[in-house]
Amino acid sequence: MRVCDRFDDLGREDADTTYRLGIFGGTFDPVHTGHLAAAERVREEAHLDAVVFMPAGVPVFKLDQKVTSGEDRLQMCRLATAGNPFFDVSDVEVRRAGNTYTYETLRELRAHFPANVELFFIAGADAIITLGKWRNAKELTQLAHFIAMTRPGYSREEAERAVYVDGKRLDVTFLEVPGLNISSSYVRGCVGENRTIRYIVPEAVREYIVSKQLYR
Numbered sequence: 001m002r003v004c005d006r007f008d009d010l011g012r013e014d015a016d017t018t019y020r021l022g023i024f025g026g027t028f029d030p031v032h033t034g035h036l037a038a039a040e041r042v043r044e045e046a047h048l049d050a051v052v053f054m055p056a057g058v059p060v061f062k063l064d065q066k067v068t069s070g071e072d073r074l075q076m077c078r079l080a081t082a083g084n085p086f087f088d089v090s091d092v093e094v095r096r097a098g099n100t101y102t103y104e105t106l107r108e109l110r111a112h113f114p115a116n117v118e119l120f121f122i123a124g125a126d127a128i129i130t131l132g133k134w135r136n137a138k139e140l141t142q143l144a145h146f147i148a149m150t151r152p153g154y155s156r157e158e159a160e161r162a163v164y165v166d167g168k169r170l171d172v173t174f175l176e177v178p179g180l181n182i183s184s185s186y187v188r189g190c191v192g193e194n195r196t197i198r199y200i201v202p203e204a205v206r207e208y209i210v211s212k213q214l215y216r
């Protein structure tokens with residue numbers, strides 16, 4: 001299996017060094033500056049060696065919604081992260097058939113990377129609030145450490161209360177990130193209403209949305 005371009009061999013050269021790899025899961029329809037600023041702060045705060053953006057193939061919590069093709073969402077993530085040497089993009093979930101379950105991804109990543117690579121799954125407070133409903137929640141937090149990012153409009157306290165399964169607290173660390181009140185839904189709404197999304201998404205992503213006529 002190939003996970004990503006830049007960091008696929010992480011940990012292999014030097015078995016005595018521990019590496020910290022962030023995995024940022026989401027729909028990224030489209031990726032926006034809220035995602036980017038948050039991921040960059042998490043990388044710094046959690047001393048991650050890299051952060052891999054992992055767009056979901058078929059996001060199970062959005063089965064009732066129309067989601068842009070995996071190829072377009074991947075391409076926008078590639079454009080958005082190209083300038084950051086610590087960022088990369090993985091097509092593992094987009095390539096996998098069927099609904100996307102994070103536990104499957106983390107199992108695959110755990111099998112791919114050597115033991116000296118520690119995995120950190122990154123998600124916003126709104127996603128963490130639903131963690132108890134994710135398939136195999138307990139196993140999930142054994143495959144990777146979880147990092148919960150604060151997000152404007154979502155209560156950190158509620159998220160803190162949600163990280164228990166069978167009365168046991170899961171391995172989730174909360175981090176404050178720059179509070180950018182931006183969502184992909186908001187971006188899609190702006191495009192649909194013909195309003196500007198300049199500076200809300202990276203310029204290359206904006207140009208991609210225009211050229212492919214997404215969200216019209």
Ligand code: ATP
Nearest residue numbers: 026027028034038123124127151180182183184185
């Ligand atoms: P949508 O409105 O379509 O749900 P979104 O902006 O929430 O889009 P997702 O792809 O659903 O984007 O989010 C991917 C991950 O990024 C989730 O864990 C989400 O909590 C987190 N996230 C998204 N936007 C922010 C933000 N502005 N600050 C912190 N975390 C964020």
Ligand code: MG
Nearest residue numbers: 027126183184
């Ligand atoms: Mg969301």
